[in-house]
Amino acid sequence: MIFIDSHAHILRSLYSKDLEREIEIIERENFFKINDVGFDIESSKEALEIAERSVNFFATVGIHPEELVHFKEGDINLIEELGRKNKVIAIGETGLDYYNNDVALELQRDIFSRQIEIAKSLNIPVIIHSREAFDDTMCIIKEIGYNNAVFHSFDYRLMEVKSVLDFDCSVSFSGMLTFKKRGDLREVAEYIPLENVLFETDSPYLSPEPLRGRKNRPQNVKYIYEFFARLRGIDIEVLCERVLQNFKGRFKKAYIEEEQCSK
Numbered sequence: 001m002i003f004i005d006s007h008a009h010i011l012r013s014l015y016s017k018d019l020e021r022e023i024e025i026i027e028r029e030n031f032f033k034i035n036d037v038g039f040d041i042e043s044s045k046e047a048l049e050i051a052e053r054s055v056n057f058f059a060t061v062g063i064h065p066e067e068l069v070h071f072k073e074g075d076i077n078l079i080e081e082l083g084r085k086n087k088v089i090a091i092g093e094t095g096l097d098y099y100n101n102d103v104a105l106e107l108q109r110d111i112f113s114r115q116i117e118i119a120k121s122l123n124i125p126v127i128i129h130s131r132e133a134f135d136d137t138m139c140i141i142k143e144i145g146y147n148n149a150v151f152h153s154f155d156y157r158l159m160e161v162k163s164v165l166d167f168d169c170s171v172s173f174s175g176m177l178t179f180k181k182r183g184d185l186r187e188v189a190e191y192i193p194l195e196n197v198l199f200e201t202d203s204p205y206l207s208p209e210p211l212r213g214r215k216n217r218p219q220n221v222k223y224i225y226e227f228f229a230r231l232r233g234i235d236i237e238v239l240c241e242r243v244l245q246n247f248k249g250r251f252k253k254a255y256i257e258e259e260q261c262s263k
């Protein structure tokens with residue numbers, strides 16, 4: 001069985017001396033594929049560097065809405081340049097965060113739009129961070145007409161997921177799905193068609209139950225798979241295979257080489 005962590009931040013700034021050990025364990029166990037996600041220029045470069053030397057890692061490059069306080073005009077070109085690298089499979093995380101964020105809404109919307117345009121021109125998905133900004137998020141992706149998108153660490157309810165599914169985007173569940181008080185997310189998980197599902201740890205944040213409060217790591221994605229499988233009454237192996245196909249279908253660039261080899 002292969003478990004996919006569709007969104008984690010395995011970076012030196014967040015793991016310091018433990019980083020190399022974490023990467024080594026993933027490489028040795030060989031059960032996990034990780035999409036290592038940047039949130040600014042430095043972390044995006046680092047995610048790429050790790051993906052280039054580790055077979056089980058891919059990279060996603062982009063600027064998070066909360067990181068826009070440091071935004072410089074040249075950053076957009078740098079993201080586009082990084083986006084062309086072989087092991088970069090998506091643009092993100094980018095999006096809108098209207099919760100407790102000092103960055104002007106106008107700037108958030110502008111840089112989100114420009115990163116979607118980059119994803120569109122490179123024909124790779126965009127990984128969306130959206131918090132308390134659902135209507136504007138949908139409005140922007142619909143205006144650009146780009147639905148090759150993943151809503152990461154999905155944090156909306158049934159009503160919202162229906163619009164996401166109508167536009168045929170993927171929904172990635174984090175450890176929040178396992179939190180006692182998140183019955184609203186479990187309602188979404190019970191409703192969603194399996195073809196639209198991905199899972200993620202968002203490491204080092206959001207450790208799932210029963211590890212809540214500890215530093216998260218990609219292997220813990222297993223707990224989210226198991227939780228979802230129980231909730232839906234499906235076999236874990238069937239779920240793993242389904243999610244692997246979902247990941248391959250969405251992140252096509254991750255599997256281009258594999259396809260070329262089998263031809």
Ligand SMILES: [Zn+2]
Nearest residue numbers: 007037093202
């Ligand atoms: Zn994240």
